[in-house]
Amino acid sequence: MDFQPFHNWIPGSSRPLVVAGPCSAESEVQVMQTARALAQIPAVKVFRAGIWKPRTRPGQFEGVGTAGLVWLRQVKEETGLLTTVEVAKPSHVTEALNHGIDILWIGARTVVNPFSMQELAEALAGTDIPVMVKNPVNPDLKLWMGAIERLFKTGITRIAAVHRGFYQAEKTQYRNAPLWEIPIELMRQMPGLPVLCDPSHISGNRTLIPRISQQAMDLEMDGLMVETHPDPDKAWTDAVQQVTPETLGNILGNLILREKKGSHEFERNLEQLRHEIDLIDYEMIRLLAKRMNIAEEMGQYKYSHNITILQLERWKELFADRIKKGSKAGLDTRFLAALLRLVHEQSIQIQTNVMNRREEE
Ligand code: PEP
Numbered sequence: 001m002d003f004q005p006f007h008n009w010i011p012g013s014s015r016p017l018v019v020a021g022p023c024s025a026e027s028e029v030q031v032m033q034t035a036r037a038l039a040q041i042p043a044v045k046v047f048r049a050g051i052w053k054p055r056t057r058p059g060q061f062e063g064v065g066t067a068g069l070v071w072l073r074q075v076k077e078e079t080g081l082l083t084t085v086e087v088a089k090p091s092h093v094t095e096a097l098n099h100g101i102d103i104l105w106i107g108a109r110t111v112v113n114p115f116s117m118q119e120l121a122e123a124l125a126g127t128d129i130p131v132m133v134k135n136p137v138n139p140d141l142k143l144w145m146g147a148i149e150r151l152f153k154t155g156i157t158r159i160a161a162v163h164r165g166f167y168q169a170e171k172t173q174y175r176n177a178p179l180w181e182i183p184i185e186l187m188r189q190m191p192g193l194p195v196l197c198d199p200s201h202i203s204g205n206r207t208l209i210p211r212i213s214q215q216a217m218d219l220e221m222d223g224l225m226v227e228t229h230p231d232p233d234k235a236w237t238d239a240v241q242q243v244t245p246e247t248l249g250n251i252l253g254n255l256i257l258r259e260k261k262g263s264h265e266f267e268r269n270l271e272q273l274r275h276e277i278d279l280i281d282y283e284m285i286r287l288l289a290k291r292m293n294i295a296e297e298m299g300q301y302k303y304s305h306n307i308t309i310l311q312l313e314r315w316k317e318l319f320a321d322r323i324k325k326g327s328k329a330g331l332d333t334r335f336l337a338a339l340l341r342l343v344h345e346q347s348i349q350i351q352t353n354v355m356n357r358r359e360e361e
């Protein structure tokens with residue numbers, strides 16, 4: 001798939017491209033005040049505002065609707081910023097297009113549903129409007145890619161992905177866990193696709209925004225979408241995570257933009273380190289294969305002596321022992337625990353396969 005880089009669809013854009021504006025458009029005054037302040041920040045090229053708000057429960061503020069589209073047109077005319085709104089159904093697309101909105105975005109709650117995505121893609125066919133696709137609420141890369149593919153198939157090539165974090169049942173410091181490996185895999189599988197990070201919805205709390213924005217830059221993402229409000233604490237939606245335009249200016253000013261490529265000497269040294277990593281990975285693969293061969297042998301042995309596969313006491317001891325050794329060696333315990341569980345699971349699987357095979361003989 002040939003995606004268009006940001007500079008082909010957003011005039012004057014450079015890294016980081018910043019999309020900013022309130023979670024929700026609330027009033028003409030709030031929208032205009034935010035937009036005027038944001039227009040003073042050079043990196044901000046696109047003004048966002050939600051006007052149809054997906055709310056978890058009914059009875060909450062659900063957006064100002066079509067009235068907001070008129071305010072956004074005014075933003076564009078007065079400040080020159082491009083404008084973007086969230087669309088969740090075909091009628092939103094029609095209304096947004098009728099009001100001259102420049103870019104659409106599709107929210108996390110919509111991307112989870114292939115029926116909605118297909119309907120939207122059909123509504124967008126032939127419009128040639130750029131679309132930003134947030135990641136689905138749940139950590140499912142295929143759904144995210146599927147949504148992008150549905151749009152691409154209708155002829156839309158100006159597409160960007162927006163990484164806004166993922167719902168996780170366990171409580172973490174984030175509102176939506178970043179799970180960086182997922183957008184990294186997206187970038188690997190869809191090279192050339194512009195990717196923004198939305199640190200506001202990842203953090204759910206304005207204090208974490210600088211750190212997440214920096215991390216996004218260090219992972220070679222192209223830009224940021226940041227919720228911005230003139231008086232964040234009084235915002236009608238997502239109050240805790242919004243920042244003032246002034247704070248946004250400071251956050252952007254403090255970002256360190258590292259080069260993607262270094263000097264010759266740097267590249268040579270990096271190559272050397274990469275080579276060492278390669279060798280370690282090959283060694284790990286060799287050892288894992290050896291470990292699995294032994295698991296196979298154990299499966300055979302247990303089968304012929306009529307012994308169960310899972311030996312709970314042994315697993316408990318092994319786990320505790322490896323965690324102790326690993327933490328002494330400076331490994332992160334959560335990482336090591338996940339790795340051990342994965343290896344153990346595979347080892348059980350191999351032994352189960354042995355038993356099944358032998359039963360069939
Ligand atoms: C938003 O950007 O305000 C929004 C509703 O985001 P998400 O779809 O990521 O929850």
Ligand code: MN
Binds near residue numbers: 023024227237238
């Ligand atoms: Mn929001």
